[in-house]
Amino acid sequence: MKRIIAVILLGLIACTAFADDSELEFYKAQFDNALTAVHRLSILQIVRGPEDPDSEGSFPQEMENAGDFYAYALGRILQTYPNLKGQKEFDAADDSFRLITGRLTEDQTDLGPNLWRVVELVSNPLVKMDAIKALGKVQATDLFPNVVQVLKDTNSSPYGNRLAGERIAYGAIDALKAYKNPSGYLPVFFALNGWYSNSLKKVADQALPEISEDPIEPLTEVFHSGAYTLEEKYIALRAIEEKTSDEGAKGKAAIAALSEGWRGVTTNTKMQKEAVRLRKLAIDMITRYGIDGAEDDEKEQAYKLLERSYRYGADEEEQIGVIHALGGEKLATEESAKLLSVFISIMNNKLERGALDQRDERYMRTLIPSLGATSQAAGKPVLNQVLALGWSAGIHQLAQKAKDDLGQ
Secondary structure: OHHHHHHHHHHHHHHHHOOOOOHHHHHHHHHHHOOOHHHHHHHHHHHHOOOOOOOOOOOOOOOOOHHHHHHHHHHHHHHHHHHOOOHHHHHHHHHHHHHHHHHOOOOOHHHHHHHHHHHHHOOOHHHHHHHHHHHHHOOOHHHHHHHHHHHHHHHHOOOOOHHHHHHHHHHHHHHHHHHOOHHHHHHHHHHHOOOOOHHHHHHHHHHHHHHOOOOHHHHHHHHHOOOOOHHHHHHHHHHHHHHOOOHHHHHHHHHHHHHHHHOOOOOOHHHHHHHHHHHHHHHHHHHHHOOOOOOHHHHHHHHHHHHHHHHHOOOHHHHHHHHHHHHOHHHOOHHHHHHHHHHHHHHHHHHHHOOOOOOHHHHHHHHHHHHHHOOOHHHHHHHHHHHHOOOOHHHHHHHHHHHHHHOO
16 A cells, blocks of 8 residues: 555656656656665556556556666666665565566667676576566677577576576577577577476477578587587487478488497497487488488598498498488489499308308398499499309399399
8 A cells, every 4th residue: 555655646746847857857866766676666667657458568658768767777776686685675676677678679789788687686587587588679689698508508407496497498598589590599499309398398499480490500510519419419410300391401411410420439328329329310311312412522421421330330220221321212323332332242252251140141132122223333243243152042033133223
């Protein structure tokens, strides 16, 4: 009741004061003379005016130049905040911050430093959330890296507790969506794949196309940075396949991912599994999309990596995947035929030495048709060698058919 009376009295004083002073200067003076955070909040509420009962979030009676007053009030509250005493005062200051940050406009870029001070100074996660959102709203570009780092940190672990972490992450996602800077894509993308609730992940998913219409460039950056884990690189590669229609870009990204899957040697079992999973997905994507979108040096690298996966791959699935890639429609090249010929020649040598194992004939039943599918004459010599050796009748039949497929 006392607060209502104070607000009414202040309003009556304002009506008589505007004959001599501008409305803005009057409220600034009242704000400077206010002795408590509660009183300052009441002044802010008068400047904003009552909410339209028919339109949530609309304040039709707001002072015409309210933005200038909010900017002034923000600085004054920050000055007095460290000296506040009592929960009632802190609550009023927090409510004031939330009112101000919710009413700022896009042209108030210069408020970025003060908004960031609110983020650092105030412990209330709702206030932090609103202040971070406001950084994006006012396009405080100098603070863009700070917002990115906030979301990266929150992605790594909850902020104090899960609810507080989600609120701060929400503020950062909203701000990055407003910035529309492609450099903000990856933190939001990894929020989508993080520890958050489904509702926040939905917010992140809806923000991604607002930040970048084509995610291929930021997602490909993941493969060229040591800042991301193999698991994150797998997630990025999977997203590239799902979110872009450019087959050339998909194949190019798959080459980079396959390279990352072979980078370094580790005895860590978990990392080994993640590397194998990444390589297998990359090989499958090369099979589906080819490597035509890559540069010549990248294509050369692709063949070397595929050969490595065949020779030293983790299991039969990885090796058979390589064979399918080399014999597939998208990669039916002379280089593929030469590699497949090398692999078949290795099997021929094993046969001559009597060193075949149970898997080798299964490999031959995949290698030979894949070589035939390349339609490259470079594959004929090794097929003639197969026909001249003591392979089973079934292998001979496959070799003859493959040879016929290669033509004269």
